Amino acid sequence: MPDAISQRAPAPSLPPTSRAAVLRRFGEPVRIECVPVPSGPEPGALIVKTTACSICGTDVHLSRGNLSLRVDLPVILGHEMVGRVVAIGEGAERDSVGQPLAIGDRILWTHTACGHCFYCTVARQPTLCENRRAYMYENIERPPHLLGGFSEYGYVLPESGRVRVPDNLDDAVASLCSCAFRSVMNAFDNLGPIDPSEHVAIQGAGPLGVLAAAVARVAGARTVSVIGAPAARLDLAKEFGATHVFPIEGTSHEERAAALRALTDGRGPDMVLEFTGVPNAFGEGLDLVRKGGRYLTVGQLGAGETTFSPSLIVKKNIRVIGSFSGDVKSYWKALQFASAHIDRIPFGKMITGRYALDEVNVALERMHALQEIKPLIVVEERAQA
Incomplete structure (x- = not known):
């Protein structure tokens, strides 16, 4: 041939x-x-x-x-x-x-x-x-x-x-894999495996947060919670696999934290993933994640600044992980995931x-x-x- x-x-x-x-x-x-x-x-x-x-x-x-x-x-x-x-x-x-x-x-x-x-x-x-x-x-x-x-x-x-x-895959879905989805795939590679007993919370209901909900659910997370706005994006997150959504509009951080702890036997999520790009989300994420948990941030590429207490990382024994962009493996994995699902x-x-x-x-x-x-x-x- x-x-x-x-x-x-x-x-x-x-x-x-x-x-x-x-x-x-x-x-x-x-x-x-x-x-x-x-x-x-x-x-x-x-x-x-x-x-x-x-x-x-x-x-x-x-x-x-x-x-x-x-x-x-x-x-x-x-x-x-x-x-x-x-x-x-x-x-x-x-x-x-x-x-x-x-x-x-x-x-x-x-x-x-x-x-x-x-x-x-x-x-x-x-x-x-x-x-x-x-x-x-x-x-x-x-x-x-x-x-x-x-x-x-x-x-x-x-x-x-x-x-x-x-x-x-049509051109529209393929283009999602070219940045948004490959960044999500790289984030999960940096985060490490998800156990079926673990609760995942996602900060941000933009494209990366919604795609991350799909990957976390397919990976077998016990619950997948998405925190964000507006309501239409949270509805879309449910279609992609989120089991729970928490609006930031009309609620306080304390109310959202209390709801997530009630969902997780008082501990907080085992891992929190940040995809917002909002600097103040960083401090909230550190507070949400359980003691000994993992906090991964992807969205913080802007020039903004925020204030947080570093002692929180130590006292809670949190692993803080940054994830930047993605290599060719991430592009390939994004295309394969989209093609399969x-x-x-x-x-x-x-x-x-x-x-x-x-x-x-x-x-x-x-x-x-x-x-x-x-x-x-x-x-x-x-x-x-």
Whole structure:
């Protein structure tokens, strides 16, 4: 039988430019600009026709200048992208888990890891790579230019992981796996196993919190409680597997803590996961988790600060765990989880609006106002001249 790789279709000719949503100054609307498309991929790289890119809370924070990470403006916004391969560099004929890649295949792709620094080799924590390059954070005026998701075309760097998307997932669900869901999967890897006797509480009813409810329930947690707002998001969390929900609107921390302790024989949850991005949630989470429990935080990437008592960590013997981003394993696990459970977990309900590339500012504003859970930028095929 002929090898599948050798039978791939020839790459279509690439346009000289790609329409992309460019951020030039924090706090200002993005502008649709024409950004150069490389003439072809270097060895190990791919060029992809972006089909969709969902909006993450990080996109909103970055556009407003509220991230504690370095951003080299101007940048192409967006980092939860899925696309079809249109050009394959030498040596890039397979994805990162060994599956063959052909022109037209849909993939997700990761931030880079160099593979040779201390964090990549000894610590085996590639998300902390000393030479890491991240999509949406790099200046568009330097080649290869197309390092952001709100763009007709994208460039997959040679050091980036890439994973083929299962056929039973549409672009919207695949895009969820490109950041939100891979961050959740990485968080659970850092958290460690869940025993069927354990109670899990989740701070935040945004996309990450809702997805985390699904993973915790499938993992066998005795109860899964989600704390957040608004009410519609808590209702969605129930559909994803939450056994209990606690609104933050109209309730105090003391009331929520009392309810969770009543649910857990007076102890508090065995583990609490923070996905809010609200600095004050950190202190509340430390108070909620039981003595000897685990507290994991994912959402704290903003520049905000909070006050808490470090003695609480010591007196309660709490393990505090930070979890940042996710590597190619996390992307693969997210895709596999979604593919396995697509018939019983309503992933599609998380996509609450679809927008054209020219409407990206509207989508960002609606995300900021909590009018969307996860809006999707659908990148239409441009007619060739």
